Amino acid sequence: MIGGIDLHAGTVAVSSARDYAHAVLTALLGALVWALLEPIPLVSGVLALVAWIAAVKWRYRLGWFRSGAV
Template sequence: MPTPAPPSLGIEDRLLAFSVSLLVGGVALHVGTHVVADARDYAHAVLTALLGAVVWAVLESVPLLGGLLALIAWVAIVRWRYRLGWLRSAGVGVVAWTAAVVVLAALELVGIGSVSALGVPGA
C-alpha cells in the first residue's frame, strides 16, 4: 500500500511561517544590537532582517563565492542600517545568530519547529 503524500502547506500557512520567521530574525537582530551597539526600535530590526534576507537570497546563489559574498553583504546592511563599523556589525551578527539559535530552540521545545530566523545567516 503506497504511503500517502504529506499535505502541502496552503498560502496562509506559508505566510504565517514567513511572518514568524521574520519576527524571530527581528528579535535576534534586536538582541544583537542591544548587546553590541545602541539599538533602535524593534521595527528597525525587522526591516533590517528583511533586507538582509533578500540580499542573502540573491547573492548566495552566486557560484563559488556566493556564501562569502552574501555574508559580507549582510554585515554591510547591518553596518549601513545601524551606522556601525565593520567589526561591531560583525559582532551584531554573532550575537544575533546566538540569540536566534536560543529562540529557535525554545520554540522547538514548545512544539513550534517549522520556523527559522529569517534575516540571520546560518540560523
C-alpha cells in the same frame, strides 16, 4: 520576525539599538540581499555574508567589527 528578534538582541548588546521594527526591517533587507547573492557559484556564501554585514552596518551606522558581532 525571528531574525528581527535576534538582530535586535545583538544590536542592544553592541550599540544603542533602535526599536524592534527597525531590527525587523533590517533583517528583511539582509535576507533579501542574502537571497540575491546565494545563487552565485563558488563564493556565494562569503559574498552573501559580507553583504548582510554591510546591510547591518548601513542600517545601524556601526563599524565593520561591531556589525559582524551583531
